[in-house]
Amino acid sequence: MIDMDFSRRDFVASGAAALGAAALSASAEAAPRGKRRKLAPSDTVNVAIIGAGGMGNNNANNLVSQNIVALADVDFEHVARAFLDDKGQPNPERDPLKAKYDAAAKYADYRRMFDAQKDIDAVVIATPDHHHAAAAKMAMERGLHVYVQKPMAYSVHEGRLLLDLARKNPKLVTQMGNQGHSGDDGRRVVELIRGGVIGRVREVHVWTNRPVWPQGIAKPDPVDTPASLDWDMWLGPASVDWGYNPDYGHFNWRGWVPFGVGALGDMGAHLIDFPVWALEPGLPTRIESRHSRWGGDTNPWDRAGPEVLTSYPLASVTHYEFANAPGGPVTMIWYDGGLMPPTPKGIPSSRLDPGGGVMFVGETGYLIHETYGENPILFGEGVADKAAAIPVSLPRISGGIGGHEMNWIRAIRGEEGISNPFEMAVPLNETMVLGMVAMKADQPIAYDGRAVAVTNVLGANQYLTREYRKGWEL
Structure with a gap:
C-alpha cells in the first residue's frame, strides 16, 4: 500500500x-x-x-x-x-x-x-x-x-x-x-527492495528510449480527413480546433499536448510504478524538469518557449524529491528521449538496457531491472544471499504480465x-503527470499533495487540470 x-x-x-x-x-x-x-x-x-x-x-x-x-x-x-x-x-x-x-x-x-x-x-x-x-x-x-x-x-x-x-x-x-504490475519479476523487485536486499534506497534512476513518435515540432498543416474517420469525435474533450493530420492519429497522438502526456506519461506508468510501489514514498514534494525545446507555433527557439505549445520536448530529465517518504527523503530522476543515467563503477554498461529500465541505488548495492520489471539483477557484496532469504510476500497474478x-x-x-x-494507480499517475506540470511551468515546483496545489509557482496550478471542449466538461 x-x-x-x-x-x-x-x-x-x-x-x-x-x-x-x-x-x-x-x-x-x-x-x-x-x-x-x-x-x-x-x-x-x-x-x-x-x-x-x-x-x-x-x-x-x-x-x-x-x-x-x-x-x-x-x-x-x-x-x-x-x-x-x-x-x-x-x-x-x-x-x-x-x-x-x-x-x-x-x-x-x-x-x-x-x-x-x-x-x-x-x-x-x-x-x-x-x-x-x-x-x-x-x-x-x-x-x-x-x-x-x-x-x-x-x-x-x-x-x-x-x-x-x-x-x-x-x-x-x-x-x-x-x-508489468502483474508480472512475477516486478513483484519480486518490490519484495527485494522492501526486504532490504540493497539496504536503504535514497536514490532511483528511471529511463526510457521513448518517444518513438513525433515530438519537439510544430503542428503540421491539416489535410483531408479519411472518409472512415469521425474526426470531431476523435477530438472529443480536447479544447483545440485542429484539423486532421496523420501525425496525430491512432499512435502518434502521445507527443501532442492536447491529446497525450508525452514519454513520461506514457512509459512512466510502467517504469515509475516499481519505485513508487516498493518505496511507498508518498507524493513528490518538489519536481523540476530540464528538457530540449518545445514544439510550438511561434518562435520555438525563444528561451521562454513557444507562444503556443503543440508537442512535448524530444528529450527531458525530470527530478523528483519525496521529502515525506517514511524512511527519509528519496530522489528519483527520470530520463527520456534516449538519455540515460551514468553507469555506476563496477557495473557493466550493458546491464543498463537502452530501451528502458530502473536502477535502485541502495546503501549496500544496486538493483536494476528492465521496463516492465523484468530481469532484475543485483549488484553488491552478499546481496545474492540476502535475496535468497527474502520470502515471497505479494500474491502472484495468474498469467503474469x-x-x-x-x-x-x-x-x-x-x-x-x-x-x-485506482487506489494504487492514481498516486502513481499523479506522480507522472506532475512531471508534465513542472515541464510546463519551466521552473522547479513545490507540491502539497494534501492541498492538491503547487505552492511556489501559483500560475502552475492551471496545469493540474485542463480545458475541455464545450459539452465534454468533467
Whole structure:
C-alpha cells in the first residue's frame, strides 16, 4: 500500500476544495444508472471496448473468452487492419477475436453506446489519453467496471475525480493497464527492495528510449480527413480546433499536448510504478524538469518557449524529491528521449538496457531491472544471499504480465484480488503527470499533495487540470 504523508482516506477529500469541491463531489456521488449484474465465477463478463484498434485490440485479444458485446471506435477501417499481418494478409491467430468483433454492436460515439447498450458489465478504455477520464467517468457512473489504459488520466484533477468515484462505488473493479504490475519479476523487485536486499534506497534512476513518435515540432498543416474517420469525435474533450493530420492519429497522438502526456506519461506508468510501489514514498514534494525545446507555433527557439505549445520536448530529465517518504527523503530522476543515467563503477554498461529500465541505488548495492520489471539483477557484496532469504510476500497474478486483463475479469467475478486498482494507480499517475506540470511551468515546483496545489509557482496550478471542449466538461 502507498503510505503518503497523509492517509489514503484523505487523499481525495483534502484536495477537493483546491480542485473544485462541488464539481468533484457531484460527479462522484452520481447514482449508477441501471442494475449491475452480480457475476459468479462461472459467468462470462459482457465487455465493451472503447478504442477497438491498436492497444484496445490487444487487450480484447486477451479477453476473447468473454462476451465482447459492443465496440466504440472513430475509425472501423483502422480497427479492421488490426486483424491483418505485417504483409496485409488476414492473420488467422486473430480469427477468434474477429468473430467476436463481427458479432458485436458498433458505435462511433461511446456516449451513444452507454445510452443504447444495456447489457454491458465492464468496459475497456484504450483511446488516446485525452478521452480516458471522460469515458471512465461515464462508465463508472453507470455502474460499470473499468479497465483504463495507461495513463489512466491526463491530469491531476482527472485522477482525483476517478479515485473519488472508485471510493464511493467500492463494488466497481478498476484497473490501470500497466501490465508489468502483474508480472512475477516486478513483484519480486518490490519484495527485494522492501526486504532490504540493497539496504536503504535514497536514490532511483528511471529511463526510457521513448518517444518513438513525433515530438519537439510544430503542428503540421491539416489535410483531408479519411472518409472512415469521425474526426470531431476523435477530438472529443480536447479544447483545440485542429484539423486532421496523420501525425496525430491512432499512435502518434502521445507527443501532442492536447491529446497525450508525452514519454513520461506514457512509459512512466510502467517504469515509475516499481519505485513508487516498493518505496511507498508518498507524493513528490518538489519536481523540476530540464528538457530540449518545445514544439510550438511561434518562435520555438525563444528561451521562454513557444507562444503556443503543440508537442512535448524530444528529450527531458525530470527530478523528483519525496521529502515525506517514511524512511527519509528519496530522489528519483527520470530520463527520456534516449538519455540515460551514468553507469555506476563496477557495473557493466550493458546491464543498463537502452530501451528502458530502473536502477535502485541502495546503501549496500544496486538493483536494476528492465521496463516492465523484468530481469532484475543485483549488484553488491552478499546481496545474492540476502535475496535468497527474502520470502515471497505479494500474491502472484495468474498469467503474469499476460494475465493483466483476465485478472480484472477474475476480480469482477470474485475469484482473485485486483492487481492495480485506482487506489494504487492514481498516486502513481499523479506522480507522472506532475512531471508534465513542472515541464510546463519551466521552473522547479513545490507540491502539497494534501492541498492538491503547487505552492511556489501559483500560475502552475492551471496545469493540474485542463480545458475541455464545450459539452465534454468533467
